[in-house]
Each structure stands twice: as C-alpha cells, then as structure tokens.
Amino acid sequence: MANHLTVAAEAEFRPGASWRSQALGFGLKHSVKPLLDVWARLPFDLFPPNVLEHAARLLPAPNGTRWRPVRLEHCRSEYVIGPGVADTPGEGPVILYLHGGAFLTCGINTHRRLVARVSSAADRPALNVGYRQMPHEPVAESVADGLEGLRWLLAQGYRIEDVTIVGDSAGGYLAFAVARAAIDAGLGRPAGVVALSPLLDFDNARRLAHRNADRCQLFSVRALERFEQVTHRLDTRRGVSGRRTCPVNMSLDDMPPSMIQIGSREVLLADAELMASRLVSAGVPCDLTVWDRQVHVFQAAASWVPEARAAIDEIGEFIASLDGRDSTTAPVTRTPVRTSRRRRAASSA
Structure with a gap:
C-alpha cells in the first residue's frame, strides 16, 4: 500500500480520460451547465423542490449493500454497510459521510450508491447524514447536523480517532467544518478528512483569477457568484450575522491528515489548491490528486466511468492507511515534499 501520509505541497496528476468520462463531461457541459447559467441570471431567487x-x-444500490435509517435530532440519516463490509456496530473504524448538492439539493438517496462504494473500498460502515439545507436553514445548521452525526457515532461506541469524515462538493466544505467543530468542542480529532471536488470558500475572487475560470464543464463563475449572493441573502433573512469562516480560512494546525480529489478543469480547483497549500503550511499532511479532465464529483459515476472506480480505490486505501494513528497528538511538522506517484492507468481500467 502506498504511503498517503506524506506532505504534498504540489498536486499529484492522474493522467488519462476514458471516452466514457469525456462523454459525461460533454453531456454535462451542454445540459446542466446551461441550466445553471439560466438560474444565475434570474432576477429573483428560485429554489425548486429537491x-x-x-x-x-428508485435507483438501486450496489449489490450487497445494506442500510438502515437513523434519526438524528433535526434530520434523517442512514447507516450504510457497503458490499463485503462486516456489520459490527460501534466497533472498529467508521466513516461519517456528508453529501454534496450546493447546500440546496441532493440527500441520502442520491448519495447512497457513492457512500456504499466508499464504504466497501475502505472496508468500514458509514453514516450518511441528510443534513438540513438552504433555503430552509442556513449553512451553520448543516454544520450542526454533521456534528450531531459525529456525536451519534460516538454514542454508539465508536472512538473519534476511528472516524474519517468524507464529503463531496458542499459536503467537502462540511467535512472540514465538522472536523474543526469537533476539535473545538473538545470531542477530539477525527482520523482524517476526505474531500471530493470540494467547495471550500464562498469568496469567488480566487476562482475568477484561476486558469479554470472558463473551463469547468459544470459550473460557470457566474453561477458560483449567484450562489455566493444567495447564501448571503438567506443568512441575512435568518438573522445570521457576522462573517462566515470558510474551511480555507479556519485554524488548520491541529487538523487531521486529509485527501482532496478534483478534476483538472474544475473551477473549484482553485479552492482545492488553496486548501492543500494552507494545510501543508500548517504542518498537516494532505494529498491533493488532480484527475485529468474529470467532471465535478466524477466518483459518483463509478458504475460507468473507470476513473471513478480508480479514484474510489484510492480513497479506500487512504482511509485504511489512517488506521491506528493517534488523533489526540498534534501533527508533526514536516518538510514539504511531493507524494510518491502511483502509476495507475486509470483510463484503461
């Protein structure tokens, strides 16, 4: 198994894009992206039903997946056991999963298949949290529900140092935010954080200046600017005051080892690069892997895209490599070096 706990000041590039992944990107670019641009131009806020x-x-989970509902104080969640994973509640390592969807859409149903695959790859169960979302609740409540999910796991007998927090897109924001909240609340430090195509900053300035500002196959900068405006208005309506502290601006020196995966053309690559650099500067191990021409959260297409399966395998290996590390001690400051490159021919998988 490759050592994933070296500090990575630079991204590791995974070359190759299969025809299936390119077809997926083409489809999103000419369907979902134009719809998001229309939404960004509307003179009023529109929030359609989820x-x-x-x-x-109606979508089936991978064969062998088991799950059962969990009711947290303010939201629905589910305990997912991926194919081949032993069902031993409260024992051994576990995953806390926080789904994406721009804090506006998706939930435990849309992400059950991805959570099951990550669970299977890492060989541990996962709590898939259906946290409260906008426009009904501000982002602060989404973070609170993620922390409540973590508390639920601890109440079942899991140890904080055995919990890896995983999230995609907006869930990547929550993964880092919940880890920070757990440490600040005195619960201890989770084993690690894994973020897939994460949104990590509500400030759009860096994305505007990034090389991917006009290259993303899903999000335009205009859509992200509208998203920033909408979140601010919703916070104001709910009486949330003060400046939100996004993960890239959080205190990071006591955060757990992290892995970030993202596509090479994503506009959110600006967020990923900044977060990796700031983690490394704080002395925290971080693997940033950039996947050639892959779309936003391409891992969700694992049933069709070979690169998605390869990426999930890497997630599983990273999570497994965290087992047995002491999360109560401060991270060791290391000299920034590149991670060892794994020669994975993802496009031929």
Whole structure:
C-alpha cells in the first residue's frame, strides 16, 4: 500500500480520460451547465423542490449493500454497510459521510450508491447524514447536523480517532467544518478528512483569477457568484450575522491528515489548491490528486466511468492507511515534499 501520509505541497496528476468520462463531461457541459447559467441570471431567487432526492429513491444500490435509517435530532440519516463490509456496530473504524448538492439539493438517496462504494473500498460502515439545507436553514445548521452525526457515532461506541469524515462538493466544505467543530468542542480529532471536488470558500475572487475560470464543464463563475449572493441573502433573512469562516480560512494546525480529489478543469480547483497549500503550511499532511479532465464529483459515476472506480480505490486505501494513528497528538511538522506517484492507468481500467 502506498504511503498517503506524506506532505504534498504540489498536486499529484492522474493522467488519462476514458471516452466514457469525456462523454459525461460533454453531456454535462451542454445540459446542466446551461441550466445553471439560466438560474444565475434570474432576477429573483428560485429554489425548486429537491426533485433529485425524491427520484433517487428508485435507483438501486450496489449489490450487497445494506442500510438502515437513523434519526438524528433535526434530520434523517442512514447507516450504510457497503458490499463485503462486516456489520459490527460501534466497533472498529467508521466513516461519517456528508453529501454534496450546493447546500440546496441532493440527500441520502442520491448519495447512497457513492457512500456504499466508499464504504466497501475502505472496508468500514458509514453514516450518511441528510443534513438540513438552504433555503430552509442556513449553512451553520448543516454544520450542526454533521456534528450531531459525529456525536451519534460516538454514542454508539465508536472512538473519534476511528472516524474519517468524507464529503463531496458542499459536503467537502462540511467535512472540514465538522472536523474543526469537533476539535473545538473538545470531542477530539477525527482520523482524517476526505474531500471530493470540494467547495471550500464562498469568496469567488480566487476562482475568477484561476486558469479554470472558463473551463469547468459544470459550473460557470457566474453561477458560483449567484450562489455566493444567495447564501448571503438567506443568512441575512435568518438573522445570521457576522462573517462566515470558510474551511480555507479556519485554524488548520491541529487538523487531521486529509485527501482532496478534483478534476483538472474544475473551477473549484482553485479552492482545492488553496486548501492543500494552507494545510501543508500548517504542518498537516494532505494529498491533493488532480484527475485529468474529470467532471465535478466524477466518483459518483463509478458504475460507468473507470476513473471513478480508480479514484474510489484510492480513497479506500487512504482511509485504511489512517488506521491506528493517534488523533489526540498534534501533527508533526514536516518538510514539504511531493507524494510518491502511483502509476495507475486509470483510463484503461
């Protein structure tokens, strides 16, 4: 197993894009992206029902997946046991999963398949948290629900040092925010954080100046600017005052080892690069892997895209490599070096 706990000041590049991944990117660029641009131009705030979450009830989970509902104080969640994973509640390592969807859409149904695959790759169960979202609740409540999910795991007998927090897109924001909240609350330090195509900053300035500002196959900078404006207005309506501290601006020196995966053309690569650099500067191990021409959260397409399966395998190896580390001690400051490159021919998988 490759050592994933070296400090990575530079990204590791995973070359190759299969025809399936390129077809997926083409489809998103000419369907979902134009719709998001229309939404960004509307003179009023529009929040349609979470159709994706309801429709996803009809999609089958990978064969061998088991799950059972968990009711947290303010939201629905579910305990997912991926194919081949032993069901031993409260024992051994576990994953806390926080889904993406721009804090506006998706949920436990849309992400059950991805959570099951990550669970199977890492050989441990996962709590898939259906946290409260905008426009009904501000982002602060999403973080609170993620922390409540962590507390639920601890109440079942899991140890904080055996919990890896995983999230995609907006869930990547929550993964780092919940880890920070757990440390600040005196719960201890989780084993690690894994973020897939994470949104890590509500300030759009760096993205505007980034080389990927006009290259992303899903999000335009205009759509992200509108998202920033909408979140501010919703916070104001709910009486949330003060400046939000996003993960890239949080105190990071006592954070756990982290892994960030992202596509090479994503506009959110600006967030990933900044977060990796700041973690490394704080002395925290971080693996940043950039996947050639892959779309936003391409890992969710594992049933069709070979690179997605390869990426999930790497997530599983990274999480497994965290087992047995002492999360109560401060991270060791190391000289920034590149991670060892794994020669994975993802496009031929």
